[in-house]
Structure formats: structure tokens, C-alpha cells
Amino acid sequence: MASLCPHCKDRSLSPSRIEADLPALSCDGCGGSLLSLVAYRHWREHQPGQAAVDTADDSLDEVKDTSIALCCPKCQHFMTKFRMSADARNQIDLCVHCDEAWLDRGEWQLLDRLALAGRLTLVFTQPWQNRVRSTEAERRAEQRWGERLGEHYERAQELREWLRGNPQAREILAYVNQVRDDIPL
Ligand SMILES: [Zn+2]
Numbered sequence: 123m124a125s126l127c128p129h130c131k132d133r134s135l136s137p138s139r140i141e142a143d144l145p146a147l148s149c150d151g152c153g154g155s156l157l158s159l160v161a162y163r164h165w166r167e168h169q170p171g172q173a174a175v176d177t178a179d180d181s182l183d184e185v186k187d188t189s190i191a192l193c194c195p196k197c198q199h200f201m202t203k204f205r206m207s208a209d210a211r212n213q214i215d216l217c218v219h220c221d222e223a224w225l226d227r228g229e230w231q232l233l234d235r236l237a238l239a240g241r242l243t244l245v246f247t248q249p250w251q252n253r254v255r256s257t258e259a260e261r262r263a264e265q266r267w268g269e270r271l272g273e274h275y276e277r278a279q280e281l282r283e284w285l286r287g288n289p290q291a292r293e294i295l296a297y298v299n300q301v302r303d304d305i306p307l
């Protein structure tokens with residue numbers, strides 16, 4: 123029995139190739155692909171060393187992502203969502219029972235642009251997910267500082283960078299802190 127697309131539900135998945143030597147099952151309707159991690163690992167082992175990929179790309183958020191929960195086309199269990207990176211909102215669905223990943227249309231190319239195509243299994247680890255979350259939290263905090271400090275933000279940033287790693291940072295801060303007494307409450 124052919125597996126049905128977890129997204130379209132009424133379309134069958136048919137054999138395709140994500141890369142010339144990486145087989146998958148794809149849906150003609152939505153363009154998504156079911157990728158077996160067994161096939162992926164095999165493909166990865168036969169890849170030459172990955173060159174550094176230029177991630178300076180401002181179109182990262184353009185690839186549409188399924189936000190609803192998907193059921194694995196093979197075993198019908200709910201798949202688990204994993205954030206790709208702090209640079210893209212996209213999530214990859216993984217069936218932890220079958221080791222099958224669902225990639226929405228364009229998400230493989232997105233992984234490639236993020237230099238993650240060769241490190242896909244890393245995305246499904248807790249340390250990676252923790253890092254995505256902490257990077258996002260840092261960015262949000264930084265954004266709030268930017269809003270609070272407004273026109274002074276850039277100078278403040280420079281000052282912070284200058285203090286970071288400065289062996290006399292504590293003394294400098296103590297010295298600068300004297301201005302507190304001159305600030306009206
Ligand atoms: Zn589909």
C-alpha cells in the first residue's frame with residue numbers, strides 16, 4: 123500500500139530524489155518529502171567533506187512550513203517538530219518510531235543554505251534544540267535593549283564589546299559608575 127502524504131492526506135507519496143543519490147518519497151500536491159534517516163545517513167557517509175556555505179541569505183523565512191501536527195505516513199503516530207535553526211522559523215517533523223523526517227517543499231534547500239544539509243541528524247538532538255531556544259532568547263533580549271536605548275544603543279554596544287575581554291573591565295566599570303551620583307533620581 124502506498125503511503126499517503128501527511129499534509130495533503132489524500133495523495134500518495136511516490137519515489138523521488140532529494141539529491142541525485144538521495145532517495146525519498148515525495149508528494150506531487152504539496153511538494154513535501156518523506157526522508158528516511160537510514161537513507162540520509164547512507165548518503166551522508168558518501169558525501170565528500172562539506173564546504174562552508176554562505177548563510178548570508180535574507181530569504182530564509184520564505185519557505186512555507188507546516189505548523190499543524192502531522193501523522194507519520196508509515197505508522198500513523200504523531201510526528202515531533204524540531205526547529206531547524208534560530209535563523210529560520212521552519213520546523214522539521216520527525217517520526218521517532220520510524221526515523222522518517224518530513225520536509226516541506228523547499229526545506230531541504232533551506233537546510234542546505236543554512237549549511238545543515240550535512241548535519242540534519244544534529245537538528246533532532248536536545249542540545250541543538252536548546253541552543254536554538256537560547257539564541258532566540260538572547261536575540262529577543264538584545265532587541266528589547268535596542269528599543270530601550272534607542273539612539274544610544276550602538277554606542278552602548280561598542281562600549282560593551284570594548285569591556286568584554288578587557289582585563290581592567292571591573293576597574294573601568296567602577297570608575298564609570300561614579301556618574302551614578304550625578305544622575306537625578
Ligand atoms: Zn502533499
Ligand SMILES: [Zn+2]
Pocket residue numbers: 194195196197198199217218219220221222
Ligand atoms: Zn512512523
